[in-house]
Amino acid sequence: MLPQALIKSLQNVKGFDEEAFKKVHASGMQVTSVRLNPDKKVNGEWSMFNEEPVPWCRYGKYLTERPSFTFDPLFHGGAYYVQEASSMFLWHVLQQAVGAETTGLKVLDLCAAPGGKSTLLASYFKDGLLVSNEVIKSRANILVENITKWGNDNVIVTNNDPKDFSSLENYFDVIVVDAPCSGSGLFRKDPDAINEWSEANVALCSHRQQRILADIYPALKKDGILIYSTCSYSKEEDEDILNWMSGEFNVSGVKLKIEDEWSIVETITSKKNYGYRFYPDKVKGEGFFIAAFKKNDGYGNDFKPLSIPSISKNENALIKEWIKNDQSLFFFKQADNIIAIPQQWKNDLALLQKSLYLRKAGITIGSLKGKDVIPDHELALSLLMNDRVPVVYVSKEQALQYLKRKEFIIEDSVKGWALVNYCGINLGWMKVLHNRINNYYPVNWRILKD
Numbered sequence: 001m002l003p004q005a006l007i008k009s010l011q012n013v014k015g016f017d018e019e020a021f022k023k024v025h026a027s028g029m030q031v032t033s034v035r036l037n038p039d040k041k042v043n044g045e046w047s048m049f050n051e052e053p054v055p056w057c058r059y060g061k062y063l064t065e066r067p068s069f070t071f072d073p074l075f076h077g078g079a080y081y082v083q084e085a086s087s088m089f090l091w092h093v094l095q096q097a098v099g100a101e102t103t104g105l106k107v108l109d110l111c112a113a114p115g116g117k118s119t120l121l122a123s124y125f126k127d128g129l130l131v132s133n134e135v136i137k138s139r140a141n142i143l144v145e146n147i148t149k150w151g152n153d154n155v156i157v158t159n160n161d162p163k164d165f166s167s168l169e170n171y172f173d174v175i176v177v178d179a180p181c182s183g184s185g186l187f188r189k190d191p192d193a194i195n196e197w198s199e200a201n202v203a204l205c206s207h208r209q210q211r212i213l214a215d216i217y218p219a220l221k222k223d224g225i226l227i228y229s230t231c232s233y234s235k236e237e238d239e240d241i242l243n244w245m246s247g248e249f250n251v252s253g254v255k256l257k258i259e260d261e262w263s264i265v266e267t268i269t270s271k272k273n274y275g276y277r278f279y280p281d282k283v284k285g286e287g288f289f290i291a292a293f294k295k296n297d298g299y300g301n302d303f304k305p306l307s308i309p310s311i312s313k314n315e316n317a318l319i320k321e322w323i324k325n326d327q328s329l330f331f332f333k334q335a336d337n338i339i340a341i342p343q344q345w346k347n348d349l350a351l352l353q354k355s356l357y358l359r360k361a362g363i364t365i366g367s368l369k370g371k372d373v374i375p376d377h378e379l380a381l382s383l384l385m386n387d388r389v390p391v392v393y394v395s396k397e398q399a400l401q402y403l404k405r406k407e408f409i410i411e412d413s414v415k416g417w418a419l420v421n422y423c424g425i426n427l428g429w430m431k432v433l434h435n436r437i438n439n440y441y442p443v444n445w446r447i448l449k450d
């Protein structure tokens with residue numbers, strides 16, 4: 001049963017319809033949606049989920065039933081991300097508040113694990129730099145995995161507390177704070193969460209949200225956009241936070257254009273801030289709240305260029321045959337690994353490295369063993385792969401054996417390193433020796449279920 005205290009607290013909140021709200025929670029109805037990776041077409045197209053589009057996100061699709069994603073190799077290859085539809089509204093917020101021109105923009109996703117918003121941001125800001133941060137170490141691992149599968153070279157994953165960004169004053173053009181919250185918006189999807197809800201936790205989350213926003217605000221530059229979201233219905237975590245923000249900082253709320261048929265509820269706070277509420281009895285998605293601000297103070301950034309040494313000519317020649325002939329990449333070494341990042345972000349990488357703990361930057365191409373390149377898993381899943389690298393096309397059964405890190409038989413006459421590819425999507429590396437195949441799928445990522 002839904003918490004009585006929550007129902008009571010929502011009585012005067014715009015858009016709240018007690019009867020319909022209770023009914024949709026009691027219905028047990030589940031909505032499943034995925035967001036396609038625009039850079040990873042399946043069999044050359046996006047037809048795999050030819051179903052109802054999510055109206056506010058170009059790559060969002062509703063599914064009529066929930067398949068077993070664990071046993072779909074395309075899911076492991078990063079062809080799509082399973083994401084709740086309301087959250088995909090971030091795409092529309094970006095279109096409205098940032099616009100289509102994203103070249104050179106620096107974007108921070110502060111509370112990023114497991115990576116739903118970050119993979120969306122990586123697709124939106126292809127010509128920008130995305131710093132995807134998660135404070136909790138164990139959760140940063142799944143973030144690295146999901147960013148790796150998505151394949152973009154312009155993402156840096158960090159594992160830091162919001163306070164650690166204080167040395168990056170006026171640095172980011174866009175900051176997304178998808179804040180930790182009391183989670184009432186997910187009650188329909190996960191009824192067990194109902195037992196963990198309390199008014200005391202709402203108050204605690206509200207304070208934490210203020211602290212996070214206060215810590216990160218200086219890192220946004222003048223005219224930069226701050227996007228704040230929660231999956232809570234509570235005013236204390238939503239509209240009250242917007243009012244607190246505009247009381248504390250020199251920001252203006254951004255009004256978004258929305259279509260009536262989307263049934264999203266716009267709330268205008270006493271301080272002229274605009275919030276967007278998603279109720280599951282009105283929209284085809286879960287409970288969600290989002291708002292955008294423009295920062296009016298601060299200044300543009302003028303960080304001194306720092307640089308990191310590139311790799312040698314010989315090393316460059318060795319890795320060249322593995323990657324697309326792309327002049328715009330910068331290569332550097334970390335321990336034995338050679339890593340690629342877009343040339344334009346080389347100085348920023350050095351700067352970020354100075355103040356943050358980087359878990360992943362760009363794409364690890366591989367390591368060198370004498371004159372041999374040992375290709376990295378990140379390379380296989382990236383968008384940088386050279387077409388000339390040998391590929392073995394596998395069936396669904398073979399793909400699943402590969403993803404379980406088990407043995408399987410192939411008929412191709414390939415020798416040496418080869419990409420395992422299912423329906424046009426690379427899954428990882430294998431090495432074909434004369435009497436066996438070595439499976440290089442990462443141990444920690446393998447499918448454990450049978």
Ligand SMILES: C[S@@+](CC[C@H](N)C(=O)[O-])C[C@H]1O[C@@H](n2cnc3c(N)ncnc32)[C@H](O)[C@@H]1O
Pocket residue numbers: 110111112113114115116117118134135136139161162178179180181208212
């Ligand atoms: C709502 S979840 C983020 C979901 C993610 N943005 C996505 O779309 O997949 C909130 C995240 O904030 C992190 N978090 C918890 N406490 C935090 C804090 N004090 N500062 C920053 N992040 C925090 C949590 O570990 C969690 O990963």
